[in-house]
Amino acid sequence: MLDARLRPLFAGPLDAVAARLDHPPLTPDRLTLLGLATGLASAAAAAAQWWWVSLALWLVSRAADGLDGPLARRRGVRDAGAGGFLDITCDFVVYGSTVVGVAVGASAEHGAPWWPFLLVLLAYYVNGTAFLAFSSIAERSGRTIDDGRSLSFLGGLAEGSETIAVHALWLALSSVAWQIAAVWAAVVAVSAAQRVVAGYRALR
Structure with a gap:
């Protein structure tokens, strides 16, 4: 819901940081993998109840995830297929592992039930299926949504x-x-329900 409004606000700062990071040893894919590594570390820290460490690693992970695209554009990467594939795959791994890590940590420290976290994972599964299926079918049918990202994203809550x-x-x-x-x-x-309805209507 907020992505369309926030992306223009963060575009300038992210481009500025990407300019400082634009040195040969660092590549967009390595930034993506840094986001994956720190995201997994955040999940592990949450499971160990190191909450503030986990939060710091989570923010670093998402910063790296936000910088790989601007760095790729600075490098003049025209075909974002491989990078986009790696990015979305790492995002799914990080999101899912973080949910599990928080569930483990909160259950151990606070006696939290698991069912809300299982529902989050189920909702993520349905939501991801909807927008990935739409992106694939929209690409083949020439109905893509071009907002500068590698995939055609349907907006949602x-x-x-x-x-x-x-x-x-x-x-x-x-x-x-x-x-x-x-x-x-x-x-x-x-x-997820919004995306299923919007995707179906867009592809009819």
Whole structure:
């Protein structure tokens, strides 16, 4: 919901940081893999109940994820297929592992139930299926949505900005992480339904 509004605001700062990082040893794919590594480390830290360490690693992970695209554009990468594939795959791994890490940590420290986190994973699964299927079919049928990203993204109530914020929130407030997860699962489920309806209508 917020991505379209926030992306122009962050474009300038991200481009400026990418310019400083634009040195031969660092590549866009290495930035993507840095985001993956720090994201997995964040999940592990959450499982160990190192909440503030996990939060710091989560923010570093998402910063790296936001910088790989600007760096690729600076390098003049025209075919973003491989990089885009790696980026979305790493995103799914990081999001899913973070949910599991928080569930493990919150259950061990606060006795939190697992079912809200399982619902989040189910909602992520349906949501991801909807927009990935749409992107693939839209590409073949010439109905792509070009917003500068590698895939055709259908807008929804829950997008990247909201996901980053919610994951940060339950790391900062681990004692109520399962309650946050329950609400978040409902929000993502609504977003998934929006994408299924919008995608079906767009492809008719």
